[in-house]
Amino acid sequence: MNSASVARTARPNVWRSVILFLSIVGPGIITANADNDVGGILTYSQAGAQFGYSLLWLLIPITIALIVVQEMCARMGAVTGKGLADLIRENFGVKVTFWCLLLFVLGDVGNTATEFAGVASSAPILGGYLNLGNAEALKIALVAGAALFVFLTVTRGSAKV
Known part of the structure; x- marks a missing residue:
């Protein structure tokens, strides 16, 4: 077996793993960039100009809280099959x-x-x-x-x- 045939057989596996990686990570990248709009960028710029790096430590607890909330919402939607309005109505009226x-x-x-x-x-x-x-x-x-x-x-x- 020559090296060209080995490279040809290895290439689809590489593309398959890249596609698998992007299908798993892709929604997270989209969700992470969801708030990068005009209002968000303006707010980020003003906060950075006013506070500098002094609020940088807050990224860790905020990220943990965001992960917990996203996970809870995803599980509630997956388990119940209902949206947020339906769940609020059922629990609070x-x-x-x-x-x-x-x-x-x-x-x-x-x-x-x-x-x-x-x-x-x-x-x-x-x-x-x-x-x-x-x-x-x-x-x-x-x-x-x-x-x-x-x-x-x-x-x-x-x-x-």
Whole structure:
């Protein structure tokens, strides 16, 4: 057996192990980057400018707490087959569920507003890079385009991966 045939037979095993590794680690990488949006980056920048490295030690207990909460939520969803609203309603009643979901919706609306504000704030940078004169028109076009993209994704898109 020559070395070329050995390399050919070893290559699929390498790709298989890479794909297996990415399928296991991939959701964790996506979850870890979930909060790296405009509002998060602004908050991280301000906290870093104000406190420097003095809060760095908090990463360890916060990471442990995040792991515990994520694990509990995943297990509750896997075991019961129900979402968060169903579990809150079953344990605390309809009134508490209503107020919790109202707070969730307000948080989502605020997060969406920061996303569109980030798109609008990128217009002068993009306009200067592309030598476009009217930054206000570019802001309107970028925000309208982003809103249209979100609308079409939500109404016509699919959640299937």
